[in-house]
Amino acid sequence: MLSRRNFLLTSALAAGAGAVPTGLAAEKKRRAGADDLRDWGAVRRQFDLDPRYIHLSGFYLTSHPRPVREALESYRQQLEANPLHTVEHLMFGSPQDHVLTKVCNTIASYIGGSGDDIALTQNTTTGLAVIYQGLPLKPGDEILTTTHDHYVHHESIRLAAERHGATWRKIPLFDSYDAISADELVERIQKAIRPETRVVGVTWVHSSSGLKLPIRRMSDAVAEVNRGRAPERRVFFVVDAVHGFGVEEPDLLTMGMDALAVGTHKWIFGPRGTGFAWARPEVWSVMKPMMPGNSAALFSAWAGEKPPAGPARAAWFSPGGFQAFEHYWALPAAFEFHRAIGPARITERIRELNTQMREGLAKMPHVVLYTPRAKELSSGITCFDVKGMTQRQVVQRLLERHKILATTSPYPVSYARLAFGIQNTPEEVEKTLAAIRAMT
Ligand SMILES: Cc1ncc(COP(=O)(O)O)c(C=O)c1O
CATH class of the missing domain: 3.40.640.10 (Type I PLP-dependent aspartate aminotransferase-like (Major domain))
Structure with a gap:
């Protein structure tokens, strides 16, 4: 994309480009850890999520898994050590070094x-x-x-x-x-x-x-x-x-x-x-x-x-x-x-967890489930109400009594909202269902 190097530091870079670390070591490390990801417990351990809570809001803003944290840290260190050369090399260097092209x-x-x-x-x-x-x-x-x-x-x-x-x-x-x-x-x-x-x-x-x-x-x-x-x-x-x-x-x-x-x-x-x-x-x-x-x-x-x-x-x-x-x-x-976990496995896991949740909610007479149960009309988000409670009260109760992190949907008509991702487990679904069951 950009080639501002024509205007800046061409010779300095030619002399010093090798001094800019490439992040390859971090990449090798990430690949080495890929095998563990066949196990959902190992996947969960990639996240630094506070273990005192059940996190059902990954769709809101993610916690970075370990490989992403490491890549961020590696690039951050390069920028801290030498902002000029790092940016010149990775953004304005030769086309094969241009990181944003690789990202795209x-x-x-x-x-x-x-x-x-x-x-x-x-x-x-x-x-x-x-x-x-x-x-x-x-x-x-x-x-x-x-x-x-x-x-x-x-x-x-x-x-x-x-x-x-x-x-x-x-x-x-x-x-x-x-x-x-x-x-x-x-x-x-x-x-x-x-x-x-x-x-x-x-x-x-x-x-x-x-x-x-x-x-x-x-x-x-x-x-x-x-x-x-x-x-x-x-x-x-x-x-x-x-x-x-x-x-x-x-x-x-x-x-x-x-x-x-x-x-x-x-x-x-x-x-x-x-x-x-x-x-x-x-x-x-x-x-x-x-x-x-x-x-x-x-x-x-x-x-x-x-x-x-x-x-x-x-x-x-x-x-x-x-x-x-x-x-x-x-x-x-x-x-x-x-990719290391496998997109098809991820789709399947998210579907299983959220289906377990929706089927459980659908059986509760005091709950109104809004998300369709059909596979072709639903994904990783589940919205519902508990009769006699506002959506805020539901979310607050989940937090205060059960340390479950749910959200309310930020729309003119708002519902209580849960989203089970690959960081979650079937046991967490059951705990959440039990917490909602108790809201009669
Ligand atoms: C449907 C939908 N679109 C857009 C956004 C805004 O997303 P972003 O924060 O990436 O701009 C959200 C927020 O979660 C959303 O739910």
């Missing part, structure tokens, strides 16, 4: 597609803002979304709509949690698309209820609408994928969306303050960045006092400037950790 390629090897189509961001929020602000909207265009999405998704849409003179509209995808069907979820989106609709934005796994949307089928429905449209009026399908990422199947791009945003500091256990946006190259090419990007091409154009050549591409949308570099550089360690 690592992500691409997990989700499919090419690292060239990935913009690194600080979180899901920045990714959504980059996408919505960048899309080529005009006055009179509409963004269609749902009533179920997160605050940062709606705000990204509102701010982009205001900037472009466009409008936006929210629709409910279902009327009652008792009767959610994949067919209806898809149909409601398709039927709500109007001639002026240019973007449809949804969330893969709702943090409001735990509902998982049939994204592949929704992509097909949007594609069907697009078949009747001129290319310049096509509908873009945007997905907030944060709570499916690291839980469901890794090859996200098979779901067929046009663009997605993800935070890598939740289910995938990446360093805090990291995430990415992905879009099809033909979508990036018609988008406009809203801030200076992290791209050699942009820098060269600026240095040559010319506008950037060619269509826009993902790197133009990675916010530029100095960042918490060690957090981005350490991101591959999280993907390696995931």
